[in-house]
Amino acid sequence: IYTYIEGIRFSRAHGCKPAKRFPQSERIIGYDLYKQQQEAARTKSLLARGLKRYADNGPTFSFSFMGNTFVSTIDPENIKHILATQFGDFVLGSRSVTFGPLLGRGIFTSDGTHWEHSRALVRPNFTRAQVADLNTFETHIQHMIAKIPRDGSTVDLQTLFFRLTLDSATEFLFGESVHSLLHPDNSEEQEFGRAFDAAQNLCGRRGRLGKLGAYYTTKDFQKNCKTVHDFVDKIVMKAVKDVDPQDPEKTASGNGGRYVFLNEMVKSTRDPKQLRDELLNILLAGRDTTASLLSHTFHVLARRPDILKPLQNEIDELNGKVPDYETLKQMKYLKNLLTESLRLFPVVPGNARQANKNTTIPRGGDPDGLSPIFIAKGTIVTYAPYAMHRRKDIYGPDADIFRPERWAPEEGLRPGWGYLPFNGGPRICVGQQFALTEASYTIIRLLQEFKGLENRDDGPWVENLALTLSVDGGVKVAMVPRS
Ligand code: HEM
Numbered sequence: 001i002y003t004y005i006e007g008i009r010f011s012r013a014h015g016c017k018p019a020k021r022f023p024q025s026e027r028i029i030g031y032d033l034y035k036q037q038q039e040a041a042r043t044k045s046l047l048a049r050g051l052k053r054y055a056d057n058g059p060t061f062s063f064s065f066m067g068n069t070f071v072s073t074i075d076p077e078n079i080k081h082i083l084a085t086q087f088g089d090f091v092l093g094s095r096s097v098t099f100g101p102l103l104g105r106g107i108f109t110s111d112g113t114h115w116e117h118s119r120a121l122v123r124p125n126f127t128r129a130q131v132a133d134l135n136t137f138e139t140h141i142q143h144m145i146a147k148i149p150r151d152g153s154t155v156d157l158q159t160l161f162f163r164l165t166l167d168s169a170t171e172f173l174f175g176e177s178v179h180s181l182l183h184p185d186n187s188e189e190q191e192f193g194r195a196f197d198a199a200q201n202l203c204g205r206r207g208r209l210g211k212l213g214a215y216y217t218t219k220d221f222q223k224n225c226k227t228v229h230d231f232v233d234k235i236v237m238k239a240v241k242d243v244d245p246q247d248p249e250k251t252a253s254g255n256g257g258r259y260v261f262l263n264e265m266v267k268s269t270r271d272p273k274q275l276r277d278e279l280l281n282i283l284l285a286g287r288d289t290t291a292s293l294l295s296h297t298f299h300v301l302a303r304r305p306d307i308l309k310p311l312q313n314e315i316d317e318l319n320g321k322v323p324d325y326e327t328l329k330q331m332k333y334l335k336n337l338l339t340e341s342l343r344l345f346p347v348v349p350g351n352a353r354q355a356n357k358n359t360t361i362p363r364g365g366d367p368d369g370l371s372p373i374f375i376a377k378g379t380i381v382t383y384a385p386y387a388m389h390r391r392k393d394i395y396g397p398d399a400d401i402f403r404p405e406r407w408a409p410e411e412g413l414r415p416g417w418g419y420l421p422f423n424g425g426p427r428i429c430v431g432q433q434f435a436l437t438e439a440s441y442t443i444i445r446l447l448q449e450f451k452g453l454e455n456r457d458d459g460p461w462v463e464n465l466a467l468t469l470s471v472d473g474g475v476k477v478a479m480v481p482r483s
Contacts (some may be wrong), residue, residue, distance in 0.1 A: 003376075003455050006358070007358060007374065007376050007479065008403050010358045010374060011360075011374035014372055014374070015192075015371060015372060015375040016360055016365055016371065016372045016373055017324075017365025017366050017367075017371035017373070018365065018373075018440035019060060019061060019062040019071060019364050019365065019366065019373045020057055020060065020061040020062070020364070020366055021061065021062055021063065022057055022061045022062065022063035022072075024064065026393070027063075027064040027366050028067070029062060029064075029066065029067065029205050030063060030064040030065040030066065032064055034065065034066065037049075038296045039059055039302050041465075043417050043463065044462050044463050044465070044472055045463070046463065047349055047386050047387075047463050047465065048463075048466055050350065050384055050386065050387055051386070051387050052074075052388050053072070054074055054384070058364075058369055059073060059075045059077050059182055059363075059364070059369070060072070060073040060074075060078060060361075060363060060364025060369065060373065061364070062373075065210075066118040066210045066211065066212075067210075067211070068178070068211075068378070068380055069101065069104055069376065069378070069379045069380070069382045070379070070380045070381070070382060071230075071361070071364070071375060071379060071380075071382070072158055072362060072374065072381075072382045072383070072384070073361065073363075073381065073382075073383050074384050074387045074388035074391065075363050075364060076388065076394075076415075076416060076417035076418040076420075077362050077363050077417070078362060078363055078364065078381075078383070079360050079383045079388070079417055079420065079424075080417040080425075080441075082172070082353050082361065082381055082423065083125060083353070083423060083424050083425035083426075083427065084316060084424060084425030086359060087376075087414075087425055087426055087427075089355055089356060089357055089359040089383070090212055090353035090354060090356065091112075091353065091354055091356045092109070092110075092111055092143070092212070092353065092354070093109040093320075093354035093380060094207070094210070094213065094214070094354075095107045095109050095207075095358050096110060096111075097206075097213065097214045097289075098182060098203055098206045098207040098214075099203050099206075099207075099224050099284070099333070100283075101199075101203075101217070101221070101309060102199045102203055102220070102224075102228065102278035102280065102357065103203075103248055103277060103280050103281050103284060104273065104276065104280070104281075105118075105277055105284075106118050106274075106278045106281030107119055107121075107122050107276040107278060107282070107285075107430070108281040108284060108285045109281060115427075116207065117428075118278060118281075119271065119427075119430070120152045121265065121268055121278065121428060122265075122278060122282065123430055124264075125261055125264045125265065126375050126431065126433065126434060128358050129141060133259050133450075134324065134325065134437070134441055136168060136171055136172060136218070136259075136321075136440055137168055137441050137442070138322070138441075138445070140164055140167045140168045140171070140177070140181065141164065141441070141442055141446075142177070142180055142447045143164075143175050143181040143182055144160050144163070144164045145445070145446070145449050146181075146188050146220065147160055147181060148160070148450070148479050149368050149440070149478075149479070150453055150479070150481045152454075152480075153269050153478060154456040154476050154477070154478055155476070155477060155478070155479065156474035156475060156476055157294075157474070157475040157476075157477055158291070158295040158298075158470060158471055158474040158475040159293065159352075160181070160440075161290075161291040161294040161298075161475075162287075162288065162291040163181045163252050163285045164289045164291070164294075165180065165181040165286075165288070165291040165294075165438070165442075166178060166180050166193055166287055167180055167181055168438065169181055169283055169285070169286055169287045171280050171284075172261055173261045173262060173282060173283055174232070174235045174260070174261075174262055174279065175235070175239070175260035175262055175263060176235060177189075178190070178193050178232075180191055180193050187324075188231065190229060191231075192227065192228060192231040195223075195224040195227035195228050195231075196224075196228050196283070198224045199221060199224040199228060200284060200288075200466075200467060201466060202217075202218065202220075202224075202431070203467070204466050204467045207467075208286070210270075225237065228237060228280065229276065231274065232279060233276055235262065235273060236262065236275045236279070238273065238274055239263060239266050239275070240266060240270050240275070242409070243266050243270060261279070261282070262275065262279060265278065265279075267392075271416070282431070283410070284467075285429075285430045285431065286434065286435065288347075288466075288467065288468045288470070289347045289348070289416045289431075289435060289468055290435045290438050290439055291436065291470070292347045292468050292469055292470045293338065293341060293342060293345075293347055293439050293441050295338065295470055295474075295475050296469075296470075297338065297341045297439070297443065298342075298346075298453070298473060298475050298477065299461060299471050299475050300402055301340065301453065301456040302453050302454070302456075302457075302475065302477045303455055304402065307337065307402070307404060307455075308452065309415065310333050310445065311333055311337060311443075312447060312451070312452070313333075313348075313440065314331055314332070314333045314334060315331075315334075315443075315447050315448060318444070318448070320448055323440075323444050325437065325443065326442045328380045328437060328441060328444075331440065331444070332408075333404065334407065334440055334443060334444070335407075335440075336404040336405065336406075336407040336441065337404045338436060339401055339404070339407045340403065340404040340406065341402075341422070342421035342422075343389045343395075343419060344389065344390070344400075344402055345461075345469060346386055346389060346420075346421045346469070347421065347468045347469055348385065348421070348423075348468060348469070349384060349385060349386035349465070349469050350379065350382060350383070350385070350386065351382070351384075351423070352380050352382040352383070353380070353387070354374045354378065354380050355376065355377050355378060355379045355380075355381065356377065357377050358374070358375070358376055358377050359375045359377075360372040360373060360374055360375055361373050361375055361381065368446075372431050382471040385420045385421060386469075388418060388420065388437060389418075389419065389420075389421075393420065394411070394415050394418040395415070395418075405417075409447055416425050445478075448482075449481070449482065450479040450480055450481055450482065451480050451481070451482045452479075452480045453477045453478065453480060454477060454478045454480065455476075455477060456476040456477055456478055457473065457474075457475075457476040459473070
């Protein structure tokens with residue numbers, strides 16, 4: 001009763017109005033919504049259903065689900081408030097529990113001072129010098145190109161992109177690639193990749209079970225987590241052992257001049273568990289995301305010769321020269337293409353934060369939606385870049401159309417917090433430049449090798465929503481060699 005009265009007082013003092021309520025037959029378990037979500041997951045239409053909910057109920061509304069109160073929003077002002085202005089009022093919620101057995105505590109799974117410490121440890125390693133090192137990518141891209149048939153037969157580019165990013169991410173993080181593009185056998189490295197994928201998928205299922213997720217585990221899951229940990233621990237222990245306690249800088253610059261994240265980290269900490277956790281946190285955050293961006297971009301290129309042509313023209317201006325970092329930055333059409341790809345197919349299409357105290361968000365209070373809403377401690381605020389990126393009042397009447405030109409400076413589009421593929425505020429993605437560099441470089445090198453691609457899948461785009469968004473059924477194409 002005290003909490004309830006406290007909430008009413010807080011709400012009045014801040015001029016809050018009630019949020020629009022999503023129509024539900026009961027608001028304790030929210031079983032009807034649970035059934036709808038299960039059905040949408042089965043028919044792979046979670047994102048389409050989400051879009052319709054915002055169309056029917058407006059940009060901000062509340063509902064109950066599995067005993068929790070939720071507020072959903074695609075209002076940029078509200079999202080800015082949660083992620084930046086009132087950053088301290090919100091935490092990740094159950095993420096540390098969901099991912100804990102696999103990832104431990106690291107930048108992606110922790111809050112508060114632990115997160116601050118992780119971020120301070122990890123952030124300096126994403127410097128320009130490191131991001132601009134393209135030689136490592138080149139080796140793996142050549143392995144990928146070797147896997148692409150040249151006789152017009154069909155290949156699934158998405159599968160190759162997921163292997164490419166696993167290989168390049170493990171090389172960058174551990175100093176040793178798992179080479180999934182080279183060894184399709186039962187090697188220890190392959191086993192690591194398989195176990196990491198399987199454990200990650202089970203974490204996704206734990207996340208979808210809400211509070212009950214903490215109790216959902218299987219023998220296989222535990223075995224997979226152990227396989228992943230053992231593999232990384234060996235690499236970590238070697239790096240820690242190699243550190244010269246008198247001069248950590250000297251040891252860290254080994255590895256044939258290549259940049260290795262682990263070697264940089266051992267300059268700051270030699271705690272093996274902390275090193276393992278941070279490496280796995282970054283592997284999870286950085287690997288599927290870049291693969292998904294590449295997959296969606298090629299999904300579009302295979303269907304839209306009008307986009308492929310100007311892109312090829314821009315790439316052909318390099319006359320086959322391997323691009324360096326500066327060249328990548330000057331490729332305007334490519335940059336707009338990736339920006340548009342992340343608008344219509346944001347790799348993290350939905351996200352959430354939980355209030356750690358009584359607070360507010362600035363918009364959504366009925367009847368005009370312009371008053372603040374009271375957010376009681378424990379409320380989960382979900383936000384959906386996928387739906388926000390399709391708002392016609394932000395992107396214009398052609399918001400549903402894939403059109404890279406909309407990002408040309410002449411068009412004057414400035415969506416601010418209405419465009420959020422990499423999140424914003426203090427927890428903004430640390431790997432943004434790394435991802436855009438890897439994706440740009442991969443696209444250029446592929447289209448320097450192949451003059452075009454033929455679509456081998458007539459179906460529409462269908463969501464595959466795990467921890468990140470990918471293309472259901474893959475990206476089936478035939479690549480046309482230049483010579
Ligand atoms: C297209 C590619 C990528 C996209 C769309 C993307 C998107 C995101 C988003 C939306 C978040 C916020 C998650 C949250 O706070 O709930 C995030 C966080 C993060 N990303 Fe990325 N990411 C990409 C690539 C990468 C890469 C390549 C790396 C590293 C190599 C990386 C490392 C991280 C890390 C460590 C965080 C956690 C930051 C923190 O909580 O302080 N990401 N990313």
